[in-house]
Amino acid sequence: MGRRVTVWNEFRHERENDAVAEVYPDGIHAVIADALEDAGHNVETATLDDGPQHGLSEEVLEATDVLTWWGHAAHDEVNEEVVERVQEHVLDGMGLLVLHSAHMSKIFRKLMGTGCGLKWREAAETERLWVTDPSHPITDGLPESFEVPEAEMYGEHFDIPAPETLVFNSWFEGGEVFRSGCCYSRGEGRVFYFRPGHETYPVYHQEEIQQVLANAVEWAAPNEDGPEIYRGNHEPIEDIDIDDDRTVH
Template sequence: MVSVTIWNEHRHERERDDVAEVYPDGIHAVIAEFLDEEGHDVRTTTLDEGPEHGLTRDVINDTDVLLWWGHMAHDEVSDEVVDRVQEAILAGMGFVPLHSAHYSKPFKRLMGTSCSLKWREVGERERLWVVEPGHPVAKGLPESFELDREEMYGERFDIPQPDALVFSSWFEGGEVFRSGCAYRRGAGRIFYFRPGHETYPTYYDEMVQQVIKNAVEWAAPEGVVDETFGNVDPIEDI
């Protein structure tokens, strides 16, 4: 069992009828349901849950893997909370930023780049290719799978070279995109997964759900490694 915290901005669902129709209880509720069915210990938090956005130190300390969905209010996330999240990831907490969380403060901080990309929102077909089938996040997936309607993200994606590129997307309009990127930062594992525009039922898709389930399992900490820094005594006679 993995202790999972799903953080969702939860603004679109409350402010737009077209999004509320797809995700009446929020994107986080849909993800929480299928992860709960896997037997994980799941909690959800949202941007407007107090000045710490529901990500108190106690919550972070009790989280093995943090999922993050944000879009319209990245700048409203407290820098103090971002510091806390970064510190926890470097110490071993897993991090799974979804879709437009490529522009989230924690992801940009961890990547050290602008994380910019091309985009177009016309509801076109997306085909995701599994380009690293031996990676744990690709477990149980076919060679490729399709989403009938999604927002297009296109290269160049301004991120560091991933440690492993697991999925690559092709879009009906012709663009391609690195849509499943695995990283290590400190002791923590990070998996960015591209699909998930708020007006489409992407998180109800079985293949998308399988990817997220796999990402949670892969990103979960394997154990804490004791490290020593600073001034030390010699281990041999001098």
């Protein structure tokens, strides 16, 4: 069954930089959306300049199983109210895929509780991703390693909490390594950070990258068969003595 996916993109570089427009003439979000549609998902797109809510109204998020997020140069322009709204939906079960330079997005830093900084270098160098958990569903259909021919380097130390599951490690031509596929749970939702995806290189056109994204959508989607969770004041399940002067009603 196809998941309901909203692909969110800053969509500034593609309109302002000819080199980026040549690689992604319709935007990074269009390439990701097409790949996820080909994988059988039901996809809508939204961008930073889609009104004051950036295309992420309550109605849109309510109809979203998994949100993908790509941002780079305009993190500070994202409305705090929208960040709060996205966080609430993640905690309530919506999946979130955080891509490449969105490690510095407001929503990822809020969910991680850390600075999320790292080393970086833009030198069109080779990246080799190694699968570190071959039993994980995000790795379905992939070889044990694959290369991105031209990549922006990200290097450790990556200031994030230790991943609950580390799915990929990257090695770069210049010698650095990086935790490139990091899984977290937050409330009832699942979060996956995936490193590859610089705007001047055709990373999202690559078959292995598209496979990872399609798999990650399935992994991050809400657990529709899970237990219904109740919070707040709760009646006891077993018989207890509640005749106590200290009991506050």
